[in-house]
Amino acid sequence: MDPLLNFQGQVAIITGAADGFGRLLADALAYRGCKLVLADINEELLAAAVKDLREAGGDxxxxxxDVSDESAHKSLVELALESYGKLDIAVNNAGIAHIPGALHTLDAETIDAQFNVNLKGVFLGMKYQIPAMLSNGKGHVLNVSSMAGLGGAxxxxxxxxxxxxxxGLTKTAAVEYGRKNIQVNAICPFFSPTSLLDKxxxxTEESRAQLVMGSPMKRMADPQEVVSAMILMLSPANSFMSGQSVAIDGAMSAW
Ligand SMILES: NC(=O)c1ccc[n+]([C@@H]2O[C@H](COP(=O)([O-])OP(=O)(O)OC[C@H]3O[C@@H](n4cnc5c(N)ncnc54)[C@H](O)[C@@H]3O)[C@@H](O)[C@H]2O)c1
Structure with a gap:
């Protein structure tokens, strides 16, 4: 296999692996020989994903x-170490949307939920993933941010x-652990038609058309395009990229 795409023998945690980008990334990594430790709050979809991956020969x-629960991250890293003896890659991908609304119309529960899952979930993930990577002598954390993490939304x-x-977490961790051979990057996708958009x-077609009206390519990202960029970022050959938040946005941020 081309060394750029060869993940043979590597071990990866993926959160939010039952659906959307996480599910497709599990396929893409397993296909390239990576051993997987998958987590999701949706037990039914997760079980279906594991069944499909195993049937296709995946380990x-x-x-x-629930990524907002600290003990879950501890257990997840323990599972990786007990099952495969090390941790090379962690993709903190689990995330939730909220119903859109002008700032003054939104309630405190909305920001609490966003904080707990989309930010605390990433922080707690890294808190337990990084010590395992320190023991491993190397590692790559890929956090899933968004175009909304680079500009106003x-x-x-x-x-x-x-x-x-x-x-911010990504940049800081990259600086803190650079000398320990741990890369930390973030991917910042534009809108993509996963179930997150429904949530x-x-x-409706109309609401989705409005999302892309002002974008140079006039379309959303196919989820597979986002996952291909994740694979390129995580490639073992991509060993000097760290602290970066990479927009996968069809030139939206180039306006
Ligand atoms: N789809 C987009 O347009 C888009 C754009 C930019 C960024 N993102 C980000 O990409 C990531 C993946 O989103 P997606 O589009 O694949 O969405 P998705 O809804 O298809 O998948 C998200 C997965 O995360 C899981 N999840 C949700 N809350 C969880 C929790 N508390 N603990 C564990 N798992 C949980 C869900 O069950 C689901 O399987 C998210 O962080 C999202 O914010 C998505």
């Missing part, structure tokens, strides 16, 4: 987990605030 273990203030937080209230 996979899983745990139902009208009607999504809580989401935008916490996704900016993910960028964010974008259920």
């Amino acid at each position: 996979v273990v899983s745990m139902a987990a 009208p009607k999504a203030a809580p989401y935008s605030a916490v996704k900016h937080g993910v960028v 964010g209230g974008f259920t």
Whole structure:
């Protein structure tokens, strides 16, 4: 296999692995020889993902987990170490949307939920993943932020605030652990038609068309395009990229 795409013998944790980007990334990594430790709050979808991956020959273990729960991350890293003896890659991908609304119309529960899952979930993930990578002598953390983590996102203030937080966590961890051979990067995708868009209230063709109207390519990202960029970022050959928050946005941020 091309060394750029060869993940043979590596061990990866993926959170939010039952659906969307996480599910597709599990396929893409397993296909390239990576052993997987998958987590999701949706037990039913997670079990289906594990079944499919195993049937395709993947080496996979899983745990139902809520990323806002600290003990879940501890258990998840323990599962990786017990099952495969090390941790090379961690993708902190689990995330939630909220119903759009101008800042003054949103309630405190919305920002609490965004903070707990989309930001605290990433922080707690790294808190337990990094010590395992320190023992391993190397590692790569990929955090999933968003275009809303690089610029303002009208009607999504809580989401935008916490996704900016993910960028800050990523930069800081990259600087703190650079000398320990641990890379920490973030990916910042533009809108992509996963179930997150439905949960964010974008259920109609019309509402989705509005999302892309102002973008140079006039379309959303295919989820597979986002996952291909994740694979390129995580490639073992991509060993000097760290502290970066990479927009996968069809030139939206180039305006
Ligand atoms: N789809 C987009 O347009 C888009 C754009 C930019 C960034 N993102 C980000 O990409 C990431 C993945 O989103 P997606 O589009 O694949 O969404 P998705 O809804 O298809 O998948 C998200 C997965 O995370 C899981 N999850 C949710 N809350 C969890 C929790 N507390 N603990 C564990 N698992 C949990 C869900 O069950 C689901 O399987 C998220 O962080 C999201 O914010 C998505």
